[in-house]
Amino acid sequence: GAGVSQTPSNKVTEKGKYVELRCDPISGHTALYWYRQSLGQGPEFLIYFQGTGAADDSGLPNDRFFAVRPEGSVSTLKIQRTERGDSAVYLCASSLMGLASDTQYFGPGTRLTVL
Amino acid sequence: ILNVEQSPQSLHVQEGDSTNFTCSFPSSNFYALHWYRWETAKSPEALFVMTLNGDEKKKGRISATLNTKEGYSYLYIKGSQPEDSATYLCAFPDTGANSKLTFGKGITLSVRP
Numbered sequence: 001g002a003g004v005s006q007t008p009s010n011k012v013t014e015k016g017k018y019v020e021l022r023c024d025p026i027s028g029h030t031a032l033y034w035y036r037q038s039l040g041q042g043p044e045f046l047i048y049f050q051g052t053g054a055a056d057d058s059g060l061p062n063d064r065f066f067a068v069r070p071e072g073s074v075s076t077l078k079i080q081r082t083e084r085g086d087s088a089v090y091l092c093a094s095s096l097m098g099l100a101s102d103t104q105y106f107g108p109g110t111r112l113t114v115l
Numbered sequence: 116i117l118n119v120e121q122s123p124q125s126l127h128v129q130e131g132d133s134t135n136f137t138c139s140f141p142s143s144n145f146y147a148l149h150w151y152r153w154e155t156a157k158s159p160e161a162l163f164v165m166t167l168n169g170d171e172k173k174k175g176r177i178s179a180t181l182n183t184k185e186g187y188s189y190l191y192i193k194g195s196q197p198e199d200s201a202t203y204l205c206a207f208p209d210t211g212a213n214s215k216l217t218f219g220k221g222i223t224l225s226v227r228p
Contacts, residue, residue, distance in 0.1 A: 003158065004158070031214065033215065033216075035216075035218075040220070041220055042119075042204055042206075042218030042219050042220045042221050043159075043204070043206075043216075043218045044218070045215045045216065045217065048214070048215050055213070056209075056213055056215055059215070091159070095214065098214050099214060100146040100147045100208035100210070100211050100212075100213075100214045101146065101147040101164055101166050101208075102164075102214065103149070103161045103164055104149070104161070104214075104216065105158075105161065106151075106158045106159040106160075106161075107158055108156075108157060108158045109158070
């Protein structure tokens, strides 16, 4: 079946602009996660959803970052007033029930470059 | 803040060599340990989810073991092939009720033909 998809695959923007990154999880998966990976680091947690609600948003770095999942499937990560430090690969993952032992299936990521 | 350590940071081996990596994690309140392989320009691929002390899992030439009492997991690759070249990541969920993962920095493996 179809895996997790993310669009766009690459996004180049200018400092100060607004961007939206989209994630389509595996159908039927209730949990959806956003991570970001900067050069030389492992992926870092941003936010995760159980259904439509954010179960934990403690990884969002500041109030410029916001994410939604209005119908419990597709999610959008929104970044306002982008800064050069936001440049990273943004990864989305989904899992069946959001248990600690559930496999999280990842999309290919969106590479964001802020000039 | 959870601390997940991986070693070595990078590894260069010859085709046919066997290799192993270490992942260290907090041994208290263990819930699960995840291993991923991430090839350039692809999605991170789930290899194993390990939950029980003494667990040993195998997928082709790759296997992993788990010691929850001392807080480490080993990943072994037998007879490395160039297609094994990738970054190998281990990750640890925050709690039993919160499944967000804390990742190590990863180990980059290069296999020379």
